[in-house]
Amino acid sequence: xxxxxxxSESELHAYADGRVDPEQKAAIDAWxxxxxDEAERIETYRRFGEGLRQVYDPVLEExxxxxxxxxxxxxxxxxxxxxxxxxxxIGIALxxxxxxxxxxxxxxxxxxxxxxxxxxRRAAMAHITYSPExxxxxxxxxxxxxxxxxxxxxxxxxxxRAPRLDEAGMTLVGGxxxxxxxxxxxHFMYQTPAGRRITLxxxxxxxxxxxxxxxxxxxxxxxxxxxxxxxxxxxxASADLSKDELLRIAxxxxxxxxx
Amino acid sequence: xxxxxxxxxxIPRLRRYARALVGDRATAxxxxxxxxxxxxxxxxxxxxxxxxxxxxxxxxxxVHVNRVRAARATDPLEEEMPELAQRAAQGDSLLxxxxxxxxxxxxxxxxxxxxxxTLEEMSYDAVARTLDxxxxxxxxxxxxxxxxxxxxxxxxxxxxxxxxx
Numbered sequence: 001x002x003x004x005x006x007x008s009e010s011e012l013h014a015y016a017d018g019r020v021d022p023e024q025k026a027a028i029d030a031w032x033x034x035x036x037d038e039a040e041r042i043e044t045y046r047r048f049g050e051g052l053r054q055v056y057d058p059v060l061e062e063x064x065x066x067x068x069x070x071x072x073x074x075x076x077x078x079x080x081x082x083x084x085x086x087x088x089x090i091g092i093a094l095x096x097x098x099x100x101x102x103x104x105x106x107x108x109x110x111x112x113x114x115x116x117x118x119x120x121r122r123a124a125m126a127h128i129t130y131s132p133e134x135x136x137x138x139x140x141x142x143x144x145x146x147x148x149x150x151x152x153x154x155x156x157x158x159x160x161r162a163p164r165l166d167e168a169g170m171t172l173v174g175g176x177x178x179x180x181x182x183x184x185x186x187h188f189m190y191q192t193p194a195g196r197r198i199t200l201x202x203x204x205x206x207x208x209x210x211x212x213x214x215x216x217x218x219x220x221x222x223x224x225x226x227x228x229x230x231x232x233x234x235x236x237a238s239a240d241l242s243k244d245e246l247l248r249i250a251x252x253x254x255x256x257x258x259x
Numbered sequence: 260x261x262x263x264x265x266x267x268x269x270i271p272r273l274r275r276y277a278r279a280l281v282g283d284r285a286t287a288x289x290x291x292x293x294x295x296x297x298x299x300x301x302x303x304x305x306x307x308x309x310x311x312x313x314x315x316x317x318x319x320x321x322v323h324v325n326r327v328r329a330a331r332a333t334d335p336l337e338e339e340m341p342e343l344a345q346r347a348a349q350g351d352s353l354l355x356x357x358x359x360x361x362x363x364x365x366x367x368x369x370x371x372x373x374x375x376x377t378l379e380e381m382s383y384d385a386v387a388r389t390l391d392x393x394x395x396x397x398x399x400x401x402x403x404x405x406x407x408x409x410x411x412x413x414x415x416x417x418x419x420x421x422x423x424x
Contacts, residue, residue: 010398013405014383017376044412045405049377051358052279056378059275068270068292 007031012038016045116212116233118181120226123201123235124219126178126187131197131239138174138189148175152186156204158231160186163200163256168249170198182206198249201235214250216243225250229257265311266298272312272379273319279374280323282363290326294319313389316379320371320390327367361411369404372397 007015007028014020015028032039130137140148145162153160155177162172170190178185178201186202205228212228223246226235234257236250273294277287298318305314362370368390375386383401387394 009402013398013401016405019382041409044409048358048373048405048408052362052374052377055359056275056279059278060271062271062274064270064274065288068274068288068295 005031012042013045016042017049116215116226116228117217119201119203119233120215120217120224120235121219122180122185123199123226123237124222124224126185126201127199127222127224127237127239128220130176130187130189131199137197139176141174142172144174145172152177152202155184156186156202156232157183158204160202160232161257162188163253165190165249165252168245168252169193170249173197196238196240198236198238198241198246200253201237203233205231205233214247214254216247227254229254232257266295266302266315269312269315270295273315276316276374276378277319279359279362279378280370282359290319290323293322293326297322310385310388312379313381313385316375316381316389317391323367357412358408361408364411365404365407369400369407372400373404373408376401 005027011020011024011028015025020028032042140151142148149160149162152175162175165171169192173189173191175186175188178187180203183204188200188202189197190200191197211230214225214227217224217226222237222239223241223243224235224237225246226233227250228234234250234253236246236253238246241249270291273291274287277290277294278284281287281290294315298315301318305311362373365373371390372386375381375389376383381389383394383397387397390397392400
């Protein structure tokens, strides 16, 4: 067997960065096996990458300081308008009667897409979309509740329950499956005898996500309490309950799902 | 998702890169802030369908270069870099903390290449486009940055590199 060709310096860096094709990799592996000093040098390079990610990746998890978001009010509004415009487009596509006012879209900071705050925003959007529906508010009605929760649990890959909210004067209308940022979402709807509706948005959380306390935000006239508990993230949305009423129901849900 | 939302989504990555590039948190966030402001102002120059991330990092790079230049103009004495750790060994975190100081001692242009390749995991081509340099220069800066780091880390005792395994 002939001596393996000496890789170029660039090839060695590409190797350390995992950017060589399998054939190249095999050739370089063979050469490094015969040159242990070089093998150690390249291994050190590779570990620098790991080390740097260890040091700096936590920055990705830090909340973005408000001063960055606040850096210019005009620009903030501009982003907000852009986001609102996207919503409007989606709203129209879905044939929603848009009774909400774009210029009131404020107070919600732009957020990365997969955060709890982003979940709250999507929950508000889902609420706006489905709660005015008269004929088709849900995909599967409460009369098939067992089927509904089995189906949704299967799709989310985690056990999902529809909490009982009789205590708050709310009965289950039913639920549906929604597309979420990182997977399917379960969406339950409840209403009072007078027809006031709330919706509960439930998504499976990736492992390792922290539990969070209740947080509240108002998104386009929709109040949302949201939290993460064990395997799931929850967002409870309502357009017409007060913040206190909504909190009472959120607490009720939290307790039931806890037990 | 439109550009405005994607810009916002990229903020955490800009912050990570800036932190590694300039070291302390406040200065890094200043850099991100300047970058965002400039990006918003120049968004009409961004060509749709091209790599927004590379474009944004280019903006950051230019802002950074200007800030460094301005700082030099007002303060001609280069700040002496603190000597590398003479701290007592403190287990696993030692390598990573020293790495953090060691990269701060690299020349700016080498550090930028190394960080874009390792933290951002950009392709060498994308790094070349982002920094507006030929790909050969990317490779030579990468090579020099790594060799310099290795020399610094070896200087402190070769055994410590094994810690991180």
